[in-house]
Amino acid sequence: MSRFLILQLRPETEASDDEFEAILRKGGLAEEDVHRLCLDREDLPPDLDPRDYAGVIVGGGPGCVSDPPENKSPVEARIEAACLSLMPAITRHDVSYLGCCYGIGILAHHLGAEVGKARYGEPVGAVPCRVTEDGARDPLLDGLPECFDAFVGHKEAVQSLAPGLVHLLEGAACPFQMIRHGANVYATQFHPEADAAGFETRIRIYRHRGYFAPEEAEGLIGMCREAEVIWPERILSNFVQRFR
Secondary structure (H helix, E strand, O other), X not given: OOOEEEEEOOOOHHHXXXXXXXXXXXXXXXXXXXXXXXXXXXXXXXOOOHHHOOEEEEOOOOOOOOOOHHHOOHHHHHHHHXXXXXXXXXXXXXXXXXXXXXXXXXXXXHOOOOEEOOOOOEEEEEEEEEEOOOHHHOHHHOOOOOEEEEEEEEOOEEOOOOOOEEEEEEOOOOOOOEEEEOOOEEEEXXXXXXXXXXXXXXXXXXXXXXXXXXHHHHHHHHHHHHOOOOOHHHHHHHHHHHHO
């Protein structure tokens, strides 16, 4: 079996490690099943070809594709450039890809869709996602209910779909919660690997990064503990099972 390539974009080691462990656990993967690259401190190998992998999974991160170049730190700029450098091959050859949160911005931006902060940003929380007509026919949503909650927290979002993108999941505040390009290239605005414990960790780590007022952190942690977010991980599991 070919390994999955996991690209991580979080400069905070604790957040990155927690996300990595969640992807393995929820995807039914062992460490030997994946090639992990932490792009905040590792360069892409010059000969890396995404077609050599069973699939590519891109995690979340604090950067925003829509930020002006002068507002991006050198680390954020390097992470973004590395991710975007792989997208031509991924979309041209329909390489299996699952971009989570930051990954939906990368995919949409590459395809010419508008990604920005004018509309559809969502504060940290559990939000309902509803399966669209196209989503009901998609194998990654097999076994999921028509409506389920997922954890979100993002400053930017896809503002409109580019030609060729298929809308699979919709939300009230942010319409484009899951999209597909071709047959195998997917992205979600929410975090399919995230559970309450994982989101608590991120709330603590990112409490001063502008996602929410710092004094709201404890209330948000309480929200996570009360939320019933159980279905999004099925998307990650379905992705792994389909392409492994």
